[in-house]
Amino acid sequence: MTTPIITAHLGNPDARTMTGYQALGGYQSLRKALKMQRKDIVAEVKTSNLRGRGGAGFPTGIKWGFISPDATDVVLVCNADESEPGTCKDRELIYWMPHQLIEGCLITAYALKAEKVFIYIRGEMMREYKVLMQAVQEATQAGFIGDNVLGSDTKIDLIVHRGAGAYICGEETALLNSIEGRRGEPRIKPPFPAVVGVFQKPTVVNNTETLSNIPHIIEHGGQWFADLGTERSGGLRIVCVSGHVNKPGIYEIPMTMTFRELIEDTCDGVWKNNQIKAVIPGGSSMPPLDVSELDVPIEFDALMSDERIKPVEVKPGVPFDLGGGRKLRTMAGSGGIVVMDHTTDVVSVCSRIIDFYHHESCGQCTPCREGTGWLSKVGKRLARGEGKPGDVDLLSTIAQGIAGNTICALGDAAAWPVLGFITKFREDFENKINNQPKRVS
Amino acid sequence: MPSTFSRSSIDELNHLIDRYPTKQAVLLPALHLAQKEFGYLHHDALKAVAAFLDLSIDHVNGVATFYSMLRQKPSGTNVLRVCTNISCMLRGAYDVLRSFESELKLSPGESNDMFTLVEEECIAACSNAPAVLCGTSYFYNVTPDQVVSIVNDLRDNPQPEYEAMS
Ligand SMILES: Cc1cc2nc3c(=O)[nH]c(=O)nc-3n(C[C@H](O)[C@H](O)[C@H](O)COP(=O)(O)O)c2cc1C
Numbered sequence: 001m002t003t004p005i006i007t008a009h010l011g012n013p014d015a016r017t018m019t020g021y022q023a024l025g026g027y028q029s030l031r032k033a034l035k036m037q038r039k040d041i042v043a044e045v046k047t048s049n050l051r052g053r054g055g056a057g058f059p060t061g062i063k064w065g066f067i068s069p070d071a072t073d074v075v076l077v078c079n080a081d082e083s084e085p086g087t088c089k090d091r092e093l094i095y096w097m098p099h100q101l102i103e104g105c106l107i108t109a110y111a112l113k114a115e116k117v118f119i120y121i122r123g124e125m126m127r128e129y130k131v132l133m134q135a136v137q138e139a140t141q142a143g144f145i146g147d148n149v150l151g152s153d154t155k156i157d158l159i160v161h162r163g164a165g166a167y168i169c170g171e172e173t174a175l176l177n178s179i180e181g182r183r184g185e186p187r188i189k190p191p192f193p194a195v196v197g198v199f200q201k202p203t204v205v206n207n208t209e210t211l212s213n214i215p216h217i218i219e220h221g222g223q224w225f226a227d228l229g230t231e232r233s234g235g236l237r238i239v240c241v242s243g244h245v246n247k248p249g250i251y252e253i254p255m256t257m258t259f260r261e262l263i264e265d266t267c268d269g270v271w272k273n274n275q276i277k278a279v280i281p282g283g284s285s286m287p288p289l290d291v292s293e294l295d296v297p298i299e300f301d302a303l304m305s306d307e308r309i310k311p312v313e314v315k316p317g318v319p320f321d322l323g324g325g326r327k328l329r330t331m332a333g334s335g336g337i338v339v340m341d342h343t344t345d346v347v348s349v350c351s352r353i354i355d356f357y358h359h360e361s362c363g364q365c366t367p368c369r370e371g372t373g374w375l376s377k378v379g380k381r382l383a384r385g386e387g388k389p390g391d392v393d394l395l396s397t398i399a400q401g402i403a404g405n406t407i408c409a410l411g412d413a414a415a416w417p418v419l420g421f422i423t424k425f426r427e428d429f430e431n432k433i434n435n436q437p438k439r440v441s
Numbered sequence: 442m443p444s445t446f447s448r449s450s451i452d453e454l455n456h457l458i459d460r461y462p463t464k465q466a467v468l469l470p471a472l473h474l475a476q477k478e479f480g481y482l483h484h485d486a487l488k489a490v491a492a493f494l495d496l497s498i499d500h501v502n503g504v505a506t507f508y509s510m511l512r513q514k515p516s517g518t519n520v521l522r523v524c525t526n527i528s529c530m531l532r533g534a535y536d537v538l539r540s541f542e543s544e545l546k547l548s549p550g551e552s553n554d555m556f557t558l559v560e561e562e563c564i565a566a567c568s569n570a571p572a573v574l575c576g577t578s579y580f581y582n583v584t585p586d587q588v589v590s591i592v593n594d595l596r597d598n599p600q601p602e603y604e605a606m607s
């Protein structure tokens with residue numbers, strides 16, 4: 001068993017308090033960081049190979065490097081809007097270890113010379129908001145937040161900003177609009193947030209799990225973190241396992257672990273001794289794996305490139321191309337792993353996923369707004385067993401028309417699982433059409 | 442219903458205006474406060490927010506209608522959020538939702554004095570599915586036969602969203 005890093009104290013209520021967290025060595029990394037050169041902190045994080053845990057896996061040190069060292073009005077935003085179906089780690093990190101997150105935010109703010117930090121917490125997370133506010137108050141009283149952090153000339157103001165119910169606000173530019181008091185509609189990129197972010201200022205957006213790792217990287221060094229990971233991805237990562245396993249839960253695992261090992265060993269196998277039908281590898285927007293594809297490590301690059309995973313096809317024989325010759329296989333995404341046993345009606349699951357993205361589309365782009373509606377209509381009738389011949393190809397055609405043609409990745413998030421489910425489980429879709437009771441007269 | 446913010450809300454809003462780089466950015470916190478104080482965001486509540494932050498009523502209305510937690514009609518004391526997204530669906534969430542519907546005699550989206558029933562998207566409790574949220578209380582691994590006791594418990598110990606938070 002690998003020793004967990006950021007989940008080691010989940011379940012221990014003492015770790016939630018300032019006293020308890022400091023007794024575990026908390027805020028020592030902040031003290032250490034404040035004595036370091038800013039550029040050396042960024043360099044440590046680059047060395048660590050930490051990659052963003054919000055979904056895209058973007059290297060954190062490189063993202064920080066986009067901020068000019070001369071910029072004076074940088075803003076740091078922590079994305080705590082967790083709402084991708086299947087993902088349930090950030091909420092636990094906030095609830096059990098709020099100070100770990102705050103310390104990570106403060107170190108990052110110091111490194112980027114950001115005087116404002118926003119933690120954008122999902123509106124529905126009321127219990128976690130309460131815990132976080134208490135922790136922010138403790139950290140302010142202790143002098144970690146304020147005009148003179150620990151007596152230095154470093155100034156950091158930290159604001160916890162509540163969302164109000166909108167999945168799309170997890171998308172970073174929608175989130176920035178939401179902080180500015182606007183509708184949570186994503187912005188066209190470029191410009192990227194590092195150049196024009198919130199309030200037109202250079203902005204870094206990082207996920208809650210990403211930032212929770214920072215104190216540990218500062219404590220033990222970037223190389224230590226890199227060594228725990230794979231060649232291009234440092235550290236451990238949290239996976240959230242749900243669905244038909246005996247021991248669902250959140251587990252901080254090495255990224256060399258395969259899906260099969262995770263499910264069979266860590267999660268004690270599939271419930272009722274059933275067989276596996278499908279596994280969603282990283283939140284509901286990611287194309288599923290079938291039972292023949294589970295010996296692949298749960299790692300960003302492996303999932304995108306491993307030859308054992310079938311490329312997602314739009315029509316039989318035509319692999320879905322991400323551009324640059326990259327075939328879409330699947331991605332590690334947000335770490336939400338959903339296991340479905342052989343009794344699962346995957347058509348209904350696919351239809352439920354479509355309905356979610358349809359419901360959450362912000363409506364700015366026609367392909368996403370209308371396309372998800374059409375997908376929803378066709379998906380629902382297929383799930384009900386009322387599909388028409390040709391409906392499966394119709395789903396592919398609509399999905400293909402959405403993917404790549406929208407302002408933000410929600411369009412892709414709706415299209416990819418549809419294409420993935422059809423590629424891997426076409427027979428299930430066809431059977432839903434062919435096995436309908438035939439009207440005789 | 443002319444609406445004016447209470448003294449403590451005004452103090453809180455002024456404090457936020459000092460900390461946020463623009464007044465407009467205080468809009469979401471202000472809408473949360475307005476909903477807490479006035480129960481829901483009727484036109485007069487929106488007008489009070491717009492006036493306080495020097496924003497147009499159209500902008501305030503546009504933002505208020507974007508977010509699902511901000512309500513244009515009154516809610517019950519307890520807002521019950523029953524997740525039916527995939528992780529919960531795979532472990533019986535639709536049966537749980539149906540039990541709430543019949544126990545409360547409400548369809549999703551409907552309210553009575555005591556309850557509002559919401560069919561919710563993923564509430565980030567997927568490994569404890571099916572999951573239900575009410576205020577600051579989570580109910581994990583819910584089965585249909587637990588629904589009666591959950592409802593009774595919330596009748597006796599209500600969890601109004603905003604009070605539970607402070
Ligand atoms: C539709 C959509 C929803 C997203 N939701 C979240 C979310 O809830 N939490 C999150 O951290 N990132 C989310 N992201 C990713 C963010 O846009 C962003 O990439 C991330 O917060 C960056 O942090 P990281 O580099 O630390 O991963 C979402 C992206 C899209 C397109």
Ligand code: SF4
Nearest residue numbers: 362364365368406408
């Ligand atoms: S892709 Fe969908 S969610 Fe994203 S900006 Fe366009 S309409 Fe909005």
Ligand code: FES
Nearest residue numbers: 524529563566567
């Ligand atoms: S799917 Fe129900 S809590 Fe995530």
